[in-house]
Amino acid sequence: xxxxxxxxxxxxxxxxxxxxxxxxxxxxxxxxxxxxxxxxxxxxxxxxxxxxxxxxxxxxxxxxxxxxxxxxxxxxxxxxxxxxxxxxxxxxxxxxxxxxxxxxxxxxxxxxxxxxxxxxxxxxxxxxxxxxxxxxxxxxxxxxxxxxxxxxxxxxxxxxxxxxxxxxxxxxxxxxxxxxxxxxxxxxxxxxxxxxxxxxxxxxxxxxxxxxxxxxxxxxxxxxxxxxxxxxxxxxxxxxxxxxxxxxxxxxxxxxxxxxxxxxxxxxxxxxxxxxxxxxxxxxxxxxxxxxxxxxxxxxxxxxxxxxxxxxxxxxxxxxxxxxxxxxxxxxxx
Numbered sequence: 001x002x003x004x005x006x007x008x009x010x011x012x013x014x015x016x017x018x019x020x021x022x023x024x025x026x027x028x029x030x031x032x033x034x035x036x037x038x039x040x041x042x043x044x045x046x047x048x049x050x051x052x053x054x055x056x057x058x059x060x061x062x063x064x065x066x067x068x069x070x071x072x073x074x075x076x077x078x079x080x081x082x083x084x085x086x087x088x089x090x091x092x093x094x095x096x097x098x099x100x101x102x103x104x105x106x107x108x109x110x111x112x113x114x115x116x117x118x119x120x121x122x123x124x125x126x127x128x129x130x131x132x133x134x135x136x137x138x139x140x141x142x143x144x145x146x147x148x149x150x151x152x153x154x155x156x157x158x159x160x161x162x163x164x165x166x167x168x169x170x171x172x173x174x175x176x177x178x179x180x181x182x183x184x185x186x187x188x189x190x191x192x193x194x195x196x197x198x199x200x201x202x203x204x205x206x207x208x209x210x211x212x213x214x215x216x217x218x219x220x221x222x223x224x225x226x227x228x229x230x231x232x233x234x235x236x237x238x239x240x241x242x243x244x245x246x247x248x249x250x251x252x253x254x255x256x257x258x259x260x261x262x263x264x265x266x267x268x269x270x271x272x273x274x275x276x277x278x279x280x281x282x283x284x285x286x287x288x289x290x291x292x293x294x295x296x297x298x299x300x301x302x303x304x305x306x307x308x309x310x311x312x313x314x315x316x317x318x319x320x321x322x323x324x325x326x327x328x329x330x331x332x333x334x
Contacts, residue, residue, distance in 0.1 A: 002066050003116065005149040009103065010059035014120050014139035014151070015113075017050040019128035023274040029254070030138075031130045033229060033270050033293035034111055036318065037075035040187050041115035043325050044072035044092045046160030051119030052129035054145075056112040058296070060103025061145060063114075067097045069153070070117035070164045076109025076191065076294055082176050090188040094167035095176040109191035109294040117160035121152040132271060133229065159330060183325050186318075191294035194220065197267075198288050198306045198314070202257060204247070204279035212239040212263075216281060220300040221265065227297045229271040234301075238263030241279060252276040255284030255292070257303075269293065287314040 005012075015038065018031025032038040032055055039049040060078045065071075073080055073089050080087040081102050082095060095101075103112075122129050122140050131139025140149060156164070167177055182188065205213065221236035239259050252258065256268045258278035267284065268276075269292070284292055285306060295301055306314075 002153060003069075003120075003151045004064040004066055005061055005145050005147055005151070006064055006100070007062035007102075008145060008147050009056055009061035011057040012061045012145045013055050013131040013133065013143075014052050014122055014145075015055040015130045016052040016128055018130050018270065019126045019138070022126055023251075026274055027126065028132060028271050028274060030132045030229075030271050031128070032113065034075050034113065034290040036187065036290040036322075037111070037113045038115065039322060040090070040183055040325065041072040041074040041113045042119075043322070043329055044074075044090070044183070045070045045115050045117040046157050046163050046329065047115060047117060047119050048157075049322070049326075051115065051154075052122060053113055053115040053120060056103070056114060058106050058110055060112065062103075063101045065095050065097060065099045065101070066150075067153075068164070069095050070156075070160055070167065071095060071101075072115045073112060074115075074188065075112040075290075077107040078109075078112045079104030079107060080112070087176075088178050090182050091178045092163055092167065093176055093178045094164060099175045106296075110296045111293055116153050117164065118154035118156045121154040134271065163329075183328075184321055187321050187325060189291065191291070194299065195291045195295055195301050196304050197284055197292050197301055198304045198311070199255070199257065199282040199284045200306060200308055200311055202280035202282045203250070204241070205281055207241045207243040207279055208259075208281060209240055209242045212237075212241075215239065216265075217303055217305050220302050222300045223295055223297050225297050229269055231266050231268040231272055232292075232295070232297075234265045234267065236264070239265060239281065247277050247279060249275040249277045250280070252280065253283075254289060255286070256280050257282040257284065267292065285311040285314060287311070287318050 018029040136142030221234035226233040
C-alpha cells in the first residue's frame, strides 16, 4: 500500500510531532510547524495524534492513491481536489484506489496537512519520522518529496477500520465520500490576513528600551522572504537594547523571538537551532504556533502580550478540545 507522488509541490515533507529529547546533543525537535492541524487530521482518520503525515507548503503536489484509503486534509486551504472535484477540509474522506489528489491556488494559510489512516510508514530516526532538511535526517530519504516517490502506509488501527466501513464508497459512483460532521471550529481556525500572535515576555525583555518594548507590542511586522522551517525574519521598527553587553549562548525553541544587532526580530520555528546568542525579547505561546506557521512571507503580523497563566490556560483549553474530538471520533465508531 502506497501513495505515488506524480508531481512535486513547492515543499512537501513527511512530518510527525518531532524528536524531542536530543536538544542537548544539538538535534532540533522539528516536526510539523502547525502541530494542531496534523493532530486533528490524524484523529479524523483514527490514527494516533503523532502519526506521520505530509506537510504541504503553498503549492501542493499531485498524489495518486494506489489502494483504498481513509484520509483527512487540514490547515491551509490550498484548493484541494479529488479527481478534479473540490475536496473537503477537516473531515475524514474515504477514497478509492486510483483517486488523484491535486492542489490549486493557495486561498488562505501557508501549510496544509494530509493524514492517511495507518500513517506514513517511513523508517523512524531517533524515534521520529519527521524530516529535518538541513541535516538530511528522517522523513523520506531526508528530503522533500520528488515526482516518482512511493510512500509506504502503515496498518490501519481498529478505529480507522471502523471509520472506513462507515464511509467506504464501494457501491457509489463517486470515487470518494466524506462525512457531514466537522470538528469544533476552534480546532480548525481559518488563518487571518494579519494574524495576532500572543506571546509572553522573554528572558532579556527588560534589557530593551521602553520605546522598543512598546513598538514590539503595538506595531506590525512583515514576514520577509527570508522565511523557512527554521524561522521568519521580520521587518518593522528597529528594536534596541539599553544594555550593550554581549550574551552567552542560551536555549531557544519554537516561538522564541530573538533580536539581532540590526534590530529586526527573528521568530524561530520548529527547525530552529537549540541555542542562540541574540537577546530573547519574547516567547510565542504554544497555543499560537499554528497561527504563526500559517502566516506567509509578505504578510504582516502583530504580537499581543499575555501572562504565563493566560498562556497555560489557552494551552489547556486547546488540549481539552483535542481530547473531546478524540472521544467524539471514537463514539462515532461504536
